[in-house]
Amino acid sequence: MAAAILVTTLVTYSVSAASSVADDAYPSPFIPTLTPCELDDGIRLSPVRKEVYDDGHIFDISHQYHPDMPSWGSDDGLGQFLRLPASMKNGSLANNSEMKMPTHTGTHVDAPGHVYDHYFDAGFDVDTLDLRVLNGPALLVDVPRDKNITAEVMKSLHIPRGVRRVLFRTLNTDRRLMWKKQFDTSYVGFMKDGAQWLKDNTDIQLVGIDYLSVAAYDDLIPSHLVFLESREIILVEGLKLEDIEAGIYNVHCLPLRLLGAEGSPIRCILIK
Numbered sequence: 001m002a003a004a005i006l007v008t009t010l011v012t013y014s015v016s017a018a019s020s021v022a023d024d025a026y027p028s029p030f031i032p033t034l035t036p037c038e039l040d041d042g043i044r045l046s047p048v049r050k051e052v053y054d055d056g057h058i059f060d061i062s063h064q065y066h067p068d069m070p071s072w073g074s075d076d077g078l079g080q081f082l083r084l085p086a087s088m089k090n091g092s093l094a095n096n097s098e099m100k101m102p103t104h105t106g107t108h109v110d111a112p113g114h115v116y117d118h119y120f121d122a123g124f125d126v127d128t129l130d131l132r133v134l135n136g137p138a139l140l141v142d143v144p145r146d147k148n149i150t151a152e153v154m155k156s157l158h159i160p161r162g163v164r165r166v167l168f169r170t171l172n173t174d175r176r177l178m179w180k181k182q183f184d185t186s187y188v189g190f191m192k193d194g195a196q197w198l199k200d201n202t203d204i205q206l207v208g209i210d211y212l213s214v215a216a217y218d219d220l221i222p223s224h225l226v227f228l229e230s231r232e233i234i235l236v237e238g239l240k241l242e243d244i245e246a247g248i249y250n251v252h253c254l255p256l257r258l259l260g261a262e263g264s265p266i267r268c269i270l271i272k
């Protein structure tokens, strides 16, 4: 995919991310401070960052990884997770970055080993997740904004049998929680009875949500236990679901093949 286009207009690069909004949120997409790249004839090169491609045919529903993105349990966000041990500026032939961050950062997937020690020991890691579940027709639904996802809420959504992948858009999206660096325990997620209802009464195998956990903070472990026990349900968390109409899409999610890891960053897109 073409990563850069020529722009003839002067581009301002030093956009301050934090100052343009009142609270601690940063804008979408985050615009890093960069040094303009100027060609001999004065033409400036600037990278293109897209959330939507082809007039709404493809939506990027993954979040950018960024030091100010929220990180589980942290007030200070993810922090500096990239470093450049070899750089051209100090004599290397190329720039080579290194990254270090929790595997459950940003848009990510949970494997059964996340909350089951015996599954962890037996190797049910992110490399064992079924790509057929992670890719295919999916429903994007809005859930009521005044509750966590209980059995009653699940029932009220009337998700038909046969639907295998559902992305739940919640108050978290309206509150822009994934754009705030301070971790917020008041996010919306599944209560245990909601998870149980989904498991018992639907054919859903991919559960997607718009903050760092599918499980509400108050039912954190119980809801995860319900979802992951059968090893048939895959949890995709931290999705970016702003500005997309509810409805049916094809979802494509691809985790990294991290052997032994119970979580992985995941790239997800929706195709109409």
Ligand SMILES: *[C@@H]1O[C@H](CO)[C@@H](O)[C@H](O)[C@H]1NC(C)=O
Residues within 6 Å of the ligand: 084, 085, 086, 087, 090
């Ligand atoms: C080169 O620069 C990086 C930071 O960009 C630094 O971490 C590294 O130690 C430097 N290497 C040498 C050989 O100076």
Ligand SMILES: *[C@@H]1O[C@H](CO)[C@@H](O)[C@H](O)[C@H]1NC(C)=O
Residues within 6 Å of the ligand: 084, 087, 088, 089, 090, 094, 095
């Ligand atoms: C390499 O990294 C340096 C920072 O040390 C940066 O200024 C430069 O633009 C990078 N070069 C390339 C080709 O990415």
Ligand SMILES: *[C@@H]1O[C@H](CO)[C@@H](O)[C@H](O)[C@H]1NC(C)=O
Residues within 6 Å of the ligand: 145, 146, 147, 148, 171, 185, 186, 187, 188, 189, 216, 217, 218, 219
């Ligand atoms: C959802 O549950 C959390 C605790 O896990 C709570 O702080 C929050 O207020 C609840 N949200 C709604 C909309 O009821």
